Amino acid sequence: MTIKHRKYDILDMETGELDRRIFIDQDIYDEEMEKIFGRTWLMVAHESLVPNPNDFFLSYMGEDSVIVTRDADMKIHVLLNMCRHRGNRVMRADDGNAQNFMCTYHGWTFSNDGKLGHIPGEQEAYYGDLCKEDRGLYEARVGIYAGIVFANWDQDAPSLEDYLGDARWYLDSNFNRFEGGTVALGPQKWIEPCNWKTPVDNCSDNYHVPISHYSSSVVANKIYNLPMATMEMSLQTPNRNHHVYVNGHALTFRVAPPSNERPVRRGVTPENKPAFDAWEDIADAEAEVRLGAERAKELRLGNHSLFPNTVLGFRLAHPRGPLKTEFWHFALVPKDAPEVVRNAMQNATSQFNGAAGVFEQDDIDNWRQVTEASKSPIARKLRADISMGLKKSGPLEQWPGDHSDRYISENNQRNFYQRWMEFMNADSWRDVHIDPQTAQYEGTASFEGPSK
Ligand code: FES
Ligand code: FE
Numbered sequence: 001m002t003i004k005h006r007k008y009d010i011l012d013m014e015t016g017e018l019d020r021r022i023f024i025d026q027d028i029y030d031e032e033m034e035k036i037f038g039r040t041w042l043m044v045a046h047e048s049l050v051p052n053p054n055d056f057f058l059s060y061m062g063e064d065s066v067i068v069t070r071d072a073d074m075k076i077h078v079l080l081n082m083c084r085h086r087g088n089r090v091m092r093a094d095d096g097n098a099q100n101f102m103c104t105y106h107g108w109t110f111s112n113d114g115k116l117g118h119i120p121g122e123q124e125a126y127y128g129d130l131c132k133e134d135r136g137l138y139e140a141r142v143g144i145y146a147g148i149v150f151a152n153w154d155q156d157a158p159s160l161e162d163y164l165g166d167a168r169w170y171l172d173s174n175f176n177r178f179e180g181g182t183v184a185l186g187p188q189k190w191i192e193p194c195n196w197k198t199p200v201d202n203c204s205d206n207y208h209v210p211i212s213h214y215s216s217s218v219v220a221n222k223i224y225n226l227p228m229a230t231m232e233m234s235l236q237t238p239n240r241n242h243h244v245y246v247n248g249h250a251l252t253f254r255v256a257p258p259s260n261e262r263p264v265r266r267g268v269t270p271e272n273k274p275a276f277d278a279w280e281d282i283a284d285a286e287a288e289v290r291l292g293a294e295r296a297k298e299l300r301l302g303n304h305s306l307f308p309n310t311v312l313g314f315r316l317a318h319p320r321g322p323l324k325t326e327f328w329h330f331a332l333v334p335k336d337a338p339e340v341v342r343n344a345m346q347n348a349t350s351q352f353n354g355a356a357g358v359f360e361q362d363d364i365d366n367w368r369q370v371t372e373a374s375k376s377p378i379a380r381k382l383r384a385d386i387s388m389g390l391k392k393s394g395p396l397e398q399w400p401g402d403h404s405d406r407y408i409s410e411n412n413q414r415n416f417y418q419r420w421m422e423f424m425n426a427d428s429w430r431d432v433h434i435d436p437q438t439a440q441y442e443g444t445a446s447f448e449g450p451s452k
Helices: 026-035 160-164 167-175 197-202 214-224 231-235 273-298 339-352 358-373 411-425
Strands: 042-046 055-061 064-070 076-080 095-097 100-102 109-111 116-118 141-145 148-152 182-192 241-246 249-255 299-306 315-319 325-334 402-404
Touching: 026 315, 026 411, 042 055, 042 064, 042 182, 055 315, 064 148, 076 141, 076 148, 141 160, 141 167, 160 167, 167 241, 167 249, 167 273, 167 299, 182 339, 182 358, 197 358, 197 411, 214 358, 241 411, 249 411, 273 299, 273 339, 325 339, 339 358, 402 411
Parallel strands: none
Antiparallel strands: 042 148, 055 064, 055 095, 064 076, 100 109, 109 116, 141 148, 182 325, 241 249, 241 402, 249 299, 315 325
């Protein structure tokens, strides 16, 4: 691939120095909305948020409001929430059930598959001359992975399957595990004063955990009777913790110890443990059929981000200008798990992350300051340093992707900002590369997930 011009050259791959302007500049942000959010597959919803015919759920693609609908034939659509007359929003409610959406400015009315059905004064005012077929709601391409709904404005983009590429091999171990699928509970919504890229970058930042989250970890590990993770433990070689970049996406994962003991699940108490154990016996056996033994029993997905802005699993991080990000935090729980297990999982995820999560509080203070510092013309002369583990990564035979030598590394971050540059310097998808898929899939799980 030849890059015809390089408008953006924000990362020095010899020194690991990063230009801070990308965190605060309005013009750069506006270009991101077009060249990144206008081209990539964006997570917008989960099938469980629109379970019935005519359900809808309001979401965002970048800063554009979109309506995720399920039509009467159960097909999912993602429609730009903009009336094709003058641009009024046609839906204001967060979610609900409706066959039609009527614009409250002049009354143009669209069906939930986007077609323009009714225009007040169609004959009298327009003389029957307006072509309704040309004025339907603008529709994005839709792709579904493991029940998660993605959408893309760009007709030239590759399929969602190619876009996720070999990252799916890892993601399946979490999202495609359960025979009955998952349901999204929530969301909690709040706005954080940080650029959207900083939380993405932070998903692979294992360096901050023993420092920033020390006090939260003391509490959490006391509750769940776990040893404290130290910097030294994370840097041990060989280590069962891994840090890998796969086709644009940044992942961390852990390989289970040889005993294959079950991971300690947050939310388990002496009272609900029998219910957890009984459910896990069934769920683990199902997972092995769906994913094969390696991915079901040995691979444990950790923090991860999908390019551009999917962070920490099923969580939406909507950009709101260069200095703000709106988070929508869901608990994704197994649909068939008993209620006591689902409730415990939902409560546990809220204790750690989400608006009141103790780990979230630690993180946001860092992200706010990183964004704030970039506003100063003095501070901006000093580039950020993401040099850790430079040139210490490469492919491994047994797992796909570019693996950092150490679990604590800034290799995923360098890859993320290089991917950012690739999109920002590209005229179209013709200038953006996609890695060929090489992963071999054991098990019965399909790409779309259990509902298909
Ligand atoms: Fe919607 Fe006029 S703006 S009907
Ligand atoms: Fe953190």
